[in-house]
Amino acid sequence: MREELVDMAVKFLLHPTVGRSPVSQRRLFLEKRGLSSEEIDEAFRRVSDTSSSLTFGQDTNSSQDVQSKPLHSFQLQGTAQSSQPLVASILTASRSSWFSWSYAIFSIVLLIFSGVGTSMLLKNFFLPRLKSWICKVVFEEDDDKGRKSKLCLSKEAIESAKAAAAASVNAAKASLEILQSKKDEGRHLDDLLRRLGSYVAELRSMSITVQRLESDRNASHKNPEQYLQHTSQYGRNSNLSKMSVVQRGYPGPTKFKPSSISNFDSLVRLSSAPPRPPAGRYPKSYMEVILFLLVLAKVQRGEKPPGIKDTDDSPPNPNQPLPNPHITPRLKPWEIAQPQNSFFYSRDRGFSQPNGENALPWWKRNNTNIRGVEDGKGSYGLRTDK
Amino acid sequence: MPVFKTPFNGYSVRFSPFYESRLAVATAQNFGILGNGRVHVIDLSPNAPVINELIAYDTADGVYDVAWSESHDSVLVAAVADGSIKVYDTALPPHSNPLRSLKEHAREVHGLDYNPTRRDSFLSASWDDSVKLWTLDRPASLRTFREHAYCVYSVAWNPKHADVFASASGDCTVRIWDVREPGSTMIIPGHEHEILSCDWNKYDECLIASASVDKSIKIWDVRNYRVPVSVLNGHGYAVRKIKFSPHRRNLIVSCSYDMTVCLWDFMIEDALVGRYDHHTEFAVGVDLSVLVDGLMASTGWDELVYVWQQGMDPRAA
Numbered sequence: 001m002r003e004e005l006v007d008m009a010v011k012f013l014l015h016p017t018v019g020r021s022p023v024s025q026r027r028l029f030l031e032k033r034g035l036s037s038e039e040i041d042e043a044f045r046r047v048s049d050t051s052s053s054l055t056f057g058q059d060t061n062s063s064q065d066v067q068s069k070p071l072h073s074f075q076l077q078g079t080a081q082s083s084q085p086l087v088a089s090i091l092t093a094s095r096s097s098w099f100s101w102s103y104a105i106f107s108i109v110l111l112i113f114s115g116v117g118t119s120m121l122l123k124n125f126f127l128p129r130l131k132s133w134i135c136k137v138v139f140e141e142d143d144d145k146g147r148k149s150k151l152c153l154s155k156e157a158i159e160s161a162k163a164a165a166a167a168s169v170n171a172a173k174a175s176l177e178i179l180q181s182k183k184d185e186g187r188h189l190d191d192l193l194r195r196l197g198s199y200v201a202e203l204r205s206m207s208i209t210v211q212r213l214e215s216d217r218n219a220s221h222k223n224p225e226q227y228l229q230h231t232s233q234y235g236r237n238s239n240l241s242k243m244s245v246v247q248r249g250y251p252g253p254t255k256f257k258p259s260s261i262s263n264f265d266s267l268v269r270l271s272s273a274p275p276r277p278p279a280g281r282y283p284k285s286y287m288e289v290i291l292f293l294l295v296l297a298k299v300q301r302g303e304k305p306p307g308i309k310d311t312d313d314s315p316p317n318p319n320q321p322l323p324n325p326h327i328t329p330r331l332k333p334w335e336i337a338q339p340q341n342s343f344f345y346s347r348d349r350g351f352s353q354p355n356g357e358n359a360l361p362w363w364k365r366n367n368t369n370i371r372g373v374e375d376g377k378g379s380y381g382l383r384t385d386k
Numbered sequence: 387m388p389v390f391k392t393p394f395n396g397y398s399v400r401f402s403p404f405y406e407s408r409l410a411v412a413t414a415q416n417f418g419i420l421g422n423g424r425v426h427v428i429d430l431s432p433n434a435p436v437i438n439e440l441i442a443y444d445t446a447d448g449v450y451d452v453a454w455s456e457s458h459d460s461v462l463v464a465a466v467a468d469g470s471i472k473v474y475d476t477a478l479p480p481h482s483n484p485l486r487s488l489k490e491h492a493r494e495v496h497g498l499d500y501n502p503t504r505r506d507s508f509l510s511a512s513w514d515d516s517v518k519l520w521t522l523d524r525p526a527s528l529r530t531f532r533e534h535a536y537c538v539y540s541v542a543w544n545p546k547h548a549d550v551f552a553s554a555s556g557d558c559t560v561r562i563w564d565v566r567e568p569g570s571t572m573i574i575p576g577h578e579h580e581i582l583s584c585d586w587n588k589y590d591e592c593l594i595a596s597a598s599v600d601k602s603i604k605i606w607d608v609r610n611y612r613v614p615v616s617v618l619n620g621h622g623y624a625v626r627k628i629k630f631s632p633h634r635r636n637l638i639v640s641c642s643y644d645m646t647v648c649l650w651d652f653m654i655e656d657a658l659v660g661r662y663d664h665h666t667e668f669a670v671g672v673d674l675s676v677l678v679d680g681l682m683a684s685t686g687w688d689e690l691v692y693v694w695q696q697g698m699d700p701r702a703a
Contacts, residue, residue, distance in 0.1 A: 288667055292419075308421045316481065325458045329505055
């Protein structure tokens with residue numbers, strides 16, 4: 001049994017911070033330090049001898065709370081407070097480090113930078129865009145309580161995500177300063193590493209949540225089970241989601257017989273469609289899709305979309321006689337048993353004078369592409385708008 | 387090329403068989419899910435590329451299709467989503483319209499076609515799985531054809547045989563009927579997915595095309611319907627409507643949920659001869675003029691109606 005290891009273990013266990021952590025964690029830590037189980041047991045025995053039984057009882061009672069505390073400390077409101085005990089614990093420590101400095105600093109700095117970077121990315125890039133997009137969507141619609149509350153909800157979520165990002169940045173900075181004060185220790189370093197890792201993970205999950213909030217807004221009016229599984233799979237592609245809604249949503253008595261609209265599998269490829277002309281057209285399309293979804297949602301809830309008038313379209317006089325035809329019907333082009341070139345084109349391709357009575361209307365002009373069908377592709381002279 | 391903006395989402399557009407410059411547009415509010423509908427009769431101005439609205443008729447429910455009468459130049463019929471068919475006369479004052487309301491279908495009427503050869507009757511295709519035959523002078527349908535297992539989306543008269551027509555249905559088949567026979571005369575199980583539209587070749591009465599949710603258009607010869615004559619691929623999404631050209635033997639126009647209108651020549655190797663992507667939403671209606679070669683019109687859920695000459699850019703000024 002190595003006496004100095006046991007001594008250090010005893011001092012470790014006697015530390016107030018350690019006393020707040022569960023026993024299993026303490027054991028685990030000591031095992032990681034290379035102590036054998038006898039040494040750990042010896043240390044525990046000595047600690048129980050030296051401290052009062054009451055203190056120990058308190059520790060074990062509070063161990064459950066403490067265990068849940070690291071998890072809850074990452075709630076949106078609690079981030080600032082959690083940094084306090086961390087600071088306190090590091091400052092009051094007086095143990096020598098059990099890790100090499102360079103390894104610790106390097107991993108800490110890496111984690112902090114990734115956390116800072118993620119939060120900055122969220123804050124500066126993603127959230128303002130999301131916010132303005134949501135505001136834009138809301139302005140296009142009518143007032144609706146449900147939607148407003150959802151907007152508030154999403155706004156709140158965005159604000160809290162922002163606050164969380166800011167708080168986590170602050171916490172990360174504080175941790176960095178503390179490290180540089182050269183009072184680090186192995187066990188606290190490990191703890192710190194764990195906490196910073198979960199900061200980063202929390203930031204990542206926050207960004208996913210905000211993204212999902214946005215797709216949930218689209219989906220909130222629809223059958224959640226069916227719809228969310230599609231949108232979460234394929235992300236926020238609104239044409240996609242529109243078609244999936246129509247595909248799945250409406251059996252029986254409603255307007256859209258579902259599968260007439262589209263094959264769902266083919267919709268995935270919309271997101272990888274070839275590049276299309278003016279980007280300015282897309283927002284409008286997405287807006288229409290959102291309107292479409294909202295209409296569907298309203299109908300599903302049994303509400304009527306706005307603007308529907310009660311129109312009486314019944315015939316005012318059901319016995320109204322049919323009119324006499326004014327014009328005798330013309331023969332169809334295919335009923336005229338002549339080659340197409342001669343008849344129609346000699347008639348229509350008038351020799352139009354610039355300002356004469358024989359000037360062609362615009363829908364007949366520029367018809368210079370008409371040739372016989374045998375010419376093949378060139379005869380169509382069509383522009384492909386790509 | 388002119389554009390006409392409708393207040394509701396467009397569903398169908400048809401050229402008049404009597405007036406070169408006249409079209410009818412079927413529109414429905416709220417994408418056709420729930421709400422009113424409106425039939426617009428629009429006119430092309432001859433001197434300037436401008437579209438004027440002659441008259442518009444409001445309906446209680448969305449209008450899914452519209453067809454001009456072949457016998458009366460001012461009469462048109464509209465397929466309404468509440469299952470009724472409205473007959474309008476543009477020569478009468480607005481307060482005398484509609485002329486008739488024919489309510490027999492149990493569900494939405496999705497397609498209409500007027501007989502171009504005998505000119506006296508028209509067909510309606512409905513989501514209640516049936517097709518009904520009507521004439522303007524009778525208040526009730528003459529025949530009901532009920533064989534499809536799912537919604538009938540489209541119906542088309544044969545351009546040569548006045549008694550023969552085809553219907554396209556969500557049960558993935560095209561059925562060919564003769565009005566003199568009690569049941570269908572042929573069943574073409576053309577696709578693995580719903581068939582949204584069908585049309586006959588105007589110059590070869592044995593060729594019929596079907597457009598499906600599987601993004602393809604297949605051309606069939608009814609004398610040998612096991613194998614398609616041609617398969618036209620190129621649309622990115624379900625093909626909503628097809629039409630054979632009344633002037634060219636092999637030309638087909640199609641519109642699709644990929645927001646484009648495409649022109650095809652199915653007899654040549656590279657069948658796609660033109661593509662127009664002027665719509666910013668589903669393109670659901672397309673038509674070729676019978677009177678003017680090359681004039682075409684399309685409409686979509688972006689509430690716009692474009693009329694242009696084949697070969698021009700529909701969005702050009």
